[in-house]
Amino acid sequence: ELNPTPWTNYPTPATTYDPQQNDPSSTNPSGIWGELNPTPWTNYPTPATTYDPQQNDPSSTNPSGIWGWFSNNKVLATVVEKAKTGLETVITTVDPQMKQYIQPGHEINIVVTSAKDVKLTPVRDAFTHVFGRVTTQGIGVQSNVAPQPVGFEAGFKGAQQRIENLRRQNVVRSDQCVVSIENFIAELVPDMYFDLGYVLLSDPLNSIELHLFTQAIPVPIEYVYQARDRTPADYPLKWSGYMVTIGEILHSQLPLVNPEDWHEMMSGTSRRDIIYATCKSLAYMYKQRLNRQQ
Template sequence: MAPAGPSSPSMLPLSSGPSPIPSPVPTTQVPPAPSTSVVPPQATATGTATPPKGPTLAPVTSQPQLSIVPTVDASVELGKSHSQAGSGNPSWFGWIRGTVSSVSHKVAEKAKNSMDSMITTLDPQMKEYICVLPPDSGGDVDLVVASDKEVKVGAVREAFQAVFGKATVSGMSSEATSVAAQPVGFASALTAGEERINSLRSGGRVHPQQPVVAVENFIVELTPGFWYDMGLLLIDDPGQDILLQTYTQVTPIPAEYVTQARASTPEDYPLKSSGFATTIGEVASQVLQVHHSQWQETVCGVPRREMVTLAARVLASLYKAQLPQSF
């Protein structure tokens, strides 16, 4: 054997293979806790022995243990609190029900009013069984229209609610018995409107201080040979001592319509001095083949309701200016 030379750094051989895996570091075993008594294994009916009961030691590892804390959904808790405060049902449905309750109520109320209005329009007799409160009802203004026709009542309601913001407007049927079916001239129209109002008051159908509006259409010969249809709007408020009137725009009437209405009026017609027995609407509906309430729109392009609405807004503005400042 050759003698050992001087010490020199050892050269490690190069290798392309994987590095050797180091041996695992032995873990330190924790000795079990001392026990004062040893419980022997108990035999079971099958002959096998059960291990003795004692404290179980968790294995020691080098990785920390992650503790998982259960989380609570905030939306579930919010729904639970709302539902418990309301109906006592701990579910998120209670929170949804409480949130949309006011919106649902408004939608349902509007749908009910729309349905009631449609029913009473198709069958006016249902007004005795259904109480219809249109939108924007209420406020300090409460009016009665001396008619049950929607073209009049709806137009007056729309106009007064536009001027006052809120107004309660209802309609009651009323007739003028001392004026012809087709009033002719301003005087006949004014007499018919006043009679409609007085009919409601004398019959006790409205309060003595109740403001009442009358709408009366009539024809007039403004210039020789030129006839026009127009409407009178009259409001009577005894409580505030207010009496106002205004008129709608005029609708030209073909001369042959007036001639036919005059010819169809009997000579012994008791109300002949105030007008004709046949209305211009009846004559126009036969000639134009339209409903008697639509002949104005066919002739001049403007519906009658629009004419009444515009005139009613003028009347409402004049009426508001006469009221005390508290209104």
């Protein structure tokens, strides 16, 4: 009763196979393949490509395309020209062992009495900013004052003696323009010491001598006392300052501090930037003096 008619008694529908209808590669398929692929991919046209040698040739007299854009872009041409001029403008020689005269022939020729980057680079950048075309050379030379000068007189003596020793050694011409920088500390306010840089420019050829000071950076008095206590009583240069510098004192307590440039930790401004600001004024004043003599 539940299965009155066996499954095998149901008639099986007839199936007819059409090879063209079921062949996906047929040129005129029908059925499911015709619906999925109404138009063969091979029937799509291929776009034609034409090569224009003049359009793609950067040496063409009338280029177009990407090369034409480069050649006709005035902003890009200006940037390239300025970069080229900048490379030709700044000529820097850093060699403390150089024993030859600096050859004339450039607009401004400056010698710095130090081969250290912290002094040479800001002088070069400042004079380049003002004059545009500058040749700079750094030559390391010592002064006859203590490593840590104390007082304005010691700062002046240190900067002046570096220039005198440089000329005495016949490393530069006697009329060469020289810039010298000597950092020193001074008690500007009772029990308050500051670090300053004495900046001296000497140009015997044009009879120009300029004196400037860098920004004053406060120095904690305990560091000054430590430098004083570590200087022997019979130290020959004690008249001019201490045997140990403030930077060395700081470096001994804070190894990460650069003894040559501890100013940034104290004031937020690096020693290089401090010297640059003063030397930019120095270069401007020097240019004004030169213009008056013309």
